[in-house]
Amino acid sequence: MxxxxxxxxxxxxxxSPSSSWALYRARLSSIFRRSDTAVFVAFWLFGxxxxxxxxxxxxxxxxxxxxxxxxxxxxLADVLPSFFTKLIAPYFIHKVPYSLRILVFAAFSxxxxxxxxxxxxDRSVGVKxxxxxxxxxxxxxxxxxxxxxxxxYGQLSLAAWGSGTGAAGLVxxxxxxxxxxxxxxxxxxxxxxxxxxxxxMLVSFFVVLPRGPLRDGHHxxxxxxxASPDELDDEDVEGVSAQTAASSLLTPAPDxxxxxxxxxxxANLRRAKSLFFPYMLPLMLVYVxxxxxxxxxxxxxxxxxxxxxxxxxxxxxxxxxFLYQLGAFVSRSSxxxxxxxxxYIPSFLxxxxxxxxxFHALLNFIPSVYxxxxxxxxxxxxxxxxxxxxxxxxxxxxxxxxREFSLGATSVSDSGGIxxxxxxxxxxxxxxxxxxxxxxxxxxx
Numbered sequence: 001m002x003x004x005x006x007x008x009x010x011x012x013x014x015x016s017p018s019s020s021w022a023l024y025r026a027r028l029s030s031i032f033r034r035s036d037t038a039v040f041v042a043f044w045l046f047g048x049x050x051x052x053x054x055x056x057x058x059x060x061x062x063x064x065x066x067x068x069x070x071x072x073x074x075x076l077a078d079v080l081p082s083f084f085t086k087l088i089a090p091y092f093i094h095k096v097p098y099s100l101r102i103l104v105f106a107a108f109s110x111x112x113x114x115x116x117x118x119x120x121x122d123r124s125v126g127v128k129x130x131x132x133x134x135x136x137x138x139x140x141x142x143x144x145x146x147x148x149x150x151x152x153y154g155q156l157s158l159a160a161w162g163s164g165t166g167a168a169g170l171v172x173x174x175x176x177x178x179x180x181x182x183x184x185x186x187x188x189x190x191x192x193x194x195x196x197x198x199x200x201m202l203v204s205f206f207v208v209l210p211r212g213p214l215r216d217g218h219h220x221x222x223x224x225x226x227a228s229p230d231e232l233d234d235e236d237v238e239g240v241s242a243q244t245a246a247s248s249l250l251t252p253a254p255d256x257x258x259x260x261x262x263x264x265x266x267a268n269l270r271r272a273k274s275l276f277f278p279y280m281l282p283l284m285l286v287y288v289x290x291x292x293x294x295x296x297x298x299x300x301x302x303x304x305x306x307x308x309x310x311x312x313x314x315x316x317x318x319x320x321x322f323l324y325q326l327g328a329f330v331s332r333s334s335x336x337x338x339x340x341x342x343x344y345i346p347s348f349l350x351x352x353x354x355x356x357x358x359f360h361a362l363l364n365f366i367p368s369v370y371x372x373x374x375x376x377x378x379x380x381x382x383x384x385x386x387x388x389x390x391x392x393x394x395x396x397x398x399x400x401x402x403r404e405f406s407l408g409a410t411s412v413s414d415s416g417g418i419x420x421x422x423x424x425x426x427x428x429x430x431x432x433x434x435x436x437x438x439x440x441x442x443x444x445x
Contacts, residue, residue, distance in 0.1 A: 039153050040160040042209035043146070047164025048171060049201045050142040053109055053135050054078060055172025056194050057116070063187045064116065064128050075295060076422045077132045082140025083415035089141055090408040091268050094148075098214065101145050102205045106198035108138035113195035117188050140415060142201075144408035147391060151404040152217040158395060159335045162388035166332030169325030173318075271402055272409050279390050279406075280413040282343035286386040287417025288424070289350040290379055293357055294324060295421060296428030298376070300361045303369040316369075320376050327380020332388045340389040346382045353379050361432045387414065 057064070057078050064074060093101070115131030150157040179190035298320045302313055310316060340346060353375060360366045391407055398406045 036156060038208050038210050039157050042204045043150070043153070043157040043160035044164040044167075045200055045204040045208070046142075046146045046149075047161040047166075048168050049197055049204075050105075050139055050146060051165045051168035052172040052175070052197060053113060053194060054139050055169050056176050056191070057132055057135060059173050059176040060116075060187060060191065064125075064132075073129075073426075074132065075291075075425070076419065077129045078136050079415055079418045079422060081133045081136040082143075083412065083419050085137055085140035086144050086408070086412035086415055090144060090272075090405055090412075091265060093141065093145065093408070094404065098145065098149060099205070101141070102201060105138045105142045105145075106202050108134050109142075109198040109201075110195045112136075112138065113191055117191035117195060138198075140411075144411045147407040147411055148404045149214070150391070150395065151400075151407060152213045155335075155392065155395060158388070158391055159333075162335055162384075162391075163329070163333035165387075166325075166329030166384055170322075170329055173321060173325060268405055268409075271405060275394075275406055275410055279343070279394060279410045282347040283386055283390045283410065283413040284417040284420075285347040286350045286383050287414045288420050289347075289354040290324070290383040291418045291421030292424045292428065293354055293376075293379060294321070295425030297354070297357045297361055297432065300432040301357065301369075301372055303372075308369045319373070323373055323376045324380040324383075327377040327382075328384035328387075329380075331381045331384030334385070335388045335392055338385075339392065340385055341393070343386055343390055343393070346386050350379065350382045350386070353382070358428075358432075 058075065112131045112134030115134065116128055119127045119131070146161060147158075150161060175194070176190060179185040179193065180187060185193070299317050301320065302316055305311065305313070308316070310319070357372070357375065360372075366372060390410065390413075394406050394410060395403065
């Protein structure tokens with residue numbers, strides 16, 4: 001016996017007798033009431049929106065500062081504030097409720113993009129860099145907070161967050177090209193439109209995300225009240241001598257608030273130290289290698305046009321960026337299917353990619369651009385895999401009481417690696433291109 005669409009899990013076909021907007025709304029609402037689906041959607045959007053403005057800013061670097069300012073300057077302005085935020089904030093940000101954090105992140109992100117969009121073209125680059133810094137502060141604090149939030153929602157939330165951050169690379173670069181090249185928006189209009197994207201973050205947290213696990217987790221961390229004297233059993237006090245009781249009453253109470261603060265700071269510093277070698281270092285190494293490739297080496301990887309799919313040399317770099325982002329998206333979305341336990345292996349492989357491509361930029365020995373395409377895609381796979389598996393290992397192996405702090409504190413490694421790569425990339429960007437251009441000219445003669 002067949003069931004009607006209204007009694008099944010399927011939506012009725014539009015136009016059928018049983019279809020109605022009320023039924024569609026009820027079915028869609030039931031989908032988002034399922035906690036697993038809602039958690040996945042919310043964290044995927046967190047990852048997407050938190051990172052997409054960072055990508056849009058880097059995509060607009062040329063338009064923001066012009067050709068006379070190294071793009072590494074924009075990269076550092078986009079990363080240094082995030083780095084210092086992640087370095088300091090884990091030690092106190094837990095005092096701020098997540099709901100208030102989300103409001104602040106959205107406000108800072110939008111304010112930064114509005115500053116970029118509304119600053120006249122002839123005004124100082126410094127004003128635009130201030131807007132970049134605002135967006136960077138929000139992104140850095142957002143990443144460590146959302147990673148800490150995965151502690152309450154488990155592996156599914158981490159998988160969704162990782163996939164969303166991977167998609168941000170593709171969506172951010174693609175959205176900027178869509179707005180400026182295809183739709184025909186000006187740079188100002190494109191940045192102005194992007195300033196409204198953080199609203200999605202607010203909807204994700206306050207509407208989509210189930211709040212039960214977060215409330216339960218906070219209640220579990222609350223201290224139990226000390227029993228009052230009337231509630232104490234006789235046997236709890238009968239063994240205490242009169243002399244001990246008197247001395248206890250006469251002894252001044254310690255400054256518990258100050259001692260408790262320093263105790264927590266010291267404990268967190270010890271936790272951070274214990275995280276460095278198993279989690280922070282491999283994550284930092286992979287980011288140093290991949291961002292040095294992306295900012296310093298990739299712009300020099302040119303081939304004769306007749307042996308490539310391009311008509312202009314300027315088309316090489318965007319393709320490299322797309323392949324890197326595609327690889328990162330694939331690997332960051334794969335945590336449910338593939339786990340990497342030994343984080344140093346992909347980190348060292350990424351360093352190998354850096355050495356290989358740097359030597360090619362100097363010696364020009366890779367015969368085809370299509371081999372470089374494969375290497376760049378592989379680079380993205382390695383970087384995304386180390387990122388998502390680092391935090392998966394923390395969720396799995398760090399004790400519950402230390403997990404929220406550890407997830408946020410470890411996030412400083414990627415920003416630290418990008419900062420180091422920014423300085424290296426600025427030096428390599430000026431050192432390698434002339435050698436590579438000469439080799440291209442010789443190959444075309």
